[in-house]
Amino acid sequence: MFPVDISQNAKGRLLPPDVPFRFFATAILFHILAWLVLIWPAQAQTGLSWPVLAALHLITLGVLAMVAAGASFQLLPVATKRSVRSPDLCRAVYWMLAGGTLFFTVSLIAGFPIGVAVGGVMAALALVTVAVLLADNLLGVDDMPVVTGHAWIAALSLVAVEALGGMLALNLVFGFLGDRSPLLLAHGILAIFGFMGMLVQGFSTILLPMFSLSLAPSEKLGRIALTLNGSGLLLAVAGALVEEPLALSLGGVLGLCGMGLLAWTLVAAFKKRMRKRTGFFFLPIWTGMALGPLAILFGLAALFDLFPNAGALFIWLTVAGWLLTFLLGVLQRIMPFLASMHSATALGRTPLLSQLMAETLTKIHFVLHMLALIAVGAGLVLDHPLVIQAGALSGLVGALAFAGYGFELFRCVRRFKQDNI
Amino acid sequence: MAKARLAPMMTDFNGKTATDIVWQAQDGWHIDVRGLKPPSPMMAILGLIEMPDAGTRIVVHHDREPLFLYPELAERGWRWQLVPGDPGEVRVILSREAPY
Numbered sequence: 001m002f003p004v005d006i007s008q009n010a011k012g013r014l015l016p017p018d019v020p021f022r023f024f025a026t027a028i029l030f031h032i033l034a035w036l037v038l039i040w041p042a043q044a045q046t047g048l049s050w051p052v053l054a055a056l057h058l059i060t061l062g063v064l065a066m067v068a069a070g071a072s073f074q075l076l077p078v079a080t081k082r083s084v085r086s087p088d089l090c091r092a093v094y095w096m097l098a099g100g101t102l103f104f105t106v107s108l109i110a111g112f113p114i115g116v117a118v119g120g121v122m123a124a125l126a127l128v129t130v131a132v133l134l135a136d137n138l139l140g141v142d143d144m145p146v147v148t149g150h151a152w153i154a155a156l157s158l159v160a161v162e163a164l165g166g167m168l169a170l171n172l173v174f175g176f177l178g179d180r181s182p183l184l185l186a187h188g189i190l191a192i193f194g195f196m197g198m199l200v201q202g203f204s205t206i207l208l209p210m211f212s213l214s215l216a217p218s219e220k221l222g223r224i225a226l227t228l229n230g231s232g233l234l235l236a237v238a239g240a241l242v243e244e245p246l247a248l249s250l251g252g253v254l255g256l257c258g259m260g261l262l263a264w265t266l267v268a269a270f271k272k273r274m275r276k277r278t279g280f281f282f283l284p285i286w287t288g289m290a291l292g293p294l295a296i297l298f299g300l301a302a303l304f305d306l307f308p309n310a311g312a313l314f315i316w317l318t319v320a321g322w323l324l325t326f327l328l329g330v331l332q333r334i335m336p337f338l339a340s341m342h343s344a345t346a347l348g349r350t351p352l353l354s355q356l357m358a359e360t361l362t363k364i365h366f367v368l369h370m371l372a373l374i375a376v377g378a379g380l381v382l383d384h385p386l387v388i389q390a391g392a393l394s395g396l397v398g399a400l401a402f403a404g405y406g407f408e409l410f411r412c413v414r415r416f417k418q419d420n421i
Numbered sequence: 422m423a424k425a426r427l428a429p430m431m432t433d434f435n436g437k438t439a440t441d442i443v444w445q446a447q448d449g450w451h452i453d454v455r456g457l458k459p460p461s462p463m464m465a466i467l468g469l470i471e472m473p474d475a476g477t478r479i480v481v482h483h484d485r486e487p488l489f490l491y492p493e494l495a496e497r498g499w500r501w502q503l504v505p506g507d508p509g510e511v512r513v514i515l516s517r518e519a520p521y
Binding site for chain 1: 485492494
């Protein structure tokens with residue numbers, strides 16, 4: 001038999017498993033915490049109160065950013081053929097992000113401004129480091145322009161997000177800013193559409209074809225979508241900072257077109273897939289992708305005050321409807337994939353994906369997650385705290401089901417390793 | 422035969438066709454996916470192993486280790502082994518686990 005040579009290239013691009021999985025496991029815990037905060041009786045109030053802001057940041061920082069960081073550290077090097085510079089730096093990022101998020105959100109709930117500032121700065125430093133590591137990995141890569149283009153926009157947006165976020169957090173203590181609302185809006189747009197949105201859209205052009213075994217989507221149309229997304233983001237942020245609704249709405253329309261075009265190319269590629277039976281997995285993915293453009297439409301509605309609480313609904317649909325639904329869908333596939341890859345034996349065996357994925361638990365999670373989305377969204381529009389709490393309860397049980405999925409995966413992998421010593 | 426059946430799937434692989442990247446040698450089928458953009462390499466390799474006459478041994482000539490391919494191979498009853506290849510090449514031997 002030929003000797004196994006594992007010294008060749010890509011093993012160096014596969015991080016030690018503790019690096020990505022600590023991000024994913026912590027995201028699952030923060031997911032549970034976010035719904036818990038939203039359901040807490042003291043949080044029976046609508047609008048962007050401190051506890052609601054805490055729940056929002058538990059989702060954005062604790063779940064979305066955490067998953068994005070862990071997945072990016074692992075997936076980008078495999079795609080770009082360049083190793084991450086330092087796994088230890090990735091671990092340091094984890095501690096700063098997890099600690100900063102916890103400190104930030106607990107301080108928000110407790111009404112402790114200094115804690116909010118400290119936690120915010122910690123999380124900001126962690127995410128700026130993520131941006132630097134991503135940029136370092138992308139430098140000199142000239143293939144996959146749709147992926148790298150979106151990733152560059154995400155990295156630059158992340159730096160801007162953290163600069164603005166840091167200023168807003170410090171302002172809580174020192175009060176040096178006058179009217180914060182343009183900065184708040186720009187911060188939100190850059191965080192959601194600039195960082196998370198670009199990363200999600202860029203990576204989806206690799207991940208979805210990979211999971212469905214279809215060819216890559218049209219690069220030509222992908223470049224057009226990238227241009228639309230980038231220019232839409234620029235206009236929207238500029239419009240937010242100078243408080244110009246026309247620029248904001250034009251930016252929103254361009255982003256809507258970019259998002260829609262990219263989604264269309266993915267659907268077109270998906271239709272010609274090799275894997276005919278995709279099972280349940282793609283339902284959260286397509287649902288999340290459909291909610292993205294819908295969220296922008298509600299954003300435009302909020303811009304022109306078309307109905308009450310449209311702004312709150314826009315934020316909810318964007319963060320929880322589009323990004324959270326989509327990312328959890330990806331996570332439930334990425335985790336078994338990575339676990340399988342990391343469990344490979346020297347004789348070339350890996351645990352079967354079909355045995356690692358507890359599909360029933362993901363179905364339970366998805367149903368409860370969708371109920372939560374609808375209920376909380378309705379509660380926000382109708383200004384009804386009890387409906388929000390009921391929705392949050394559904395979300396919490398769903399999050400526990402998702403955690404069960406993660407635990408079951410861990411159990412299966414451990415059993416495989418014991419059986420194959 | 423495998424090359425002919427693979428052909429319809431291969432026309433979109435960055436302009437390359439089946440005859441460009443698949444050939445049969447004494448030690449089994451060979452497939453060269455170097456230069457193909459993801460996920461084309463994985464699709465080409467899986468397309469080949471799913472052919473009835475793909476045999477029990479396939480040599481893959483790649484420019485990166487196909488990490489995401491391994492779980493898919495396991496699902497289809499194939500094993501993998503990295504072996505020394507040319508400079509810049511990642512060579513992987515695929516072998517079918519179950520008899521066919």
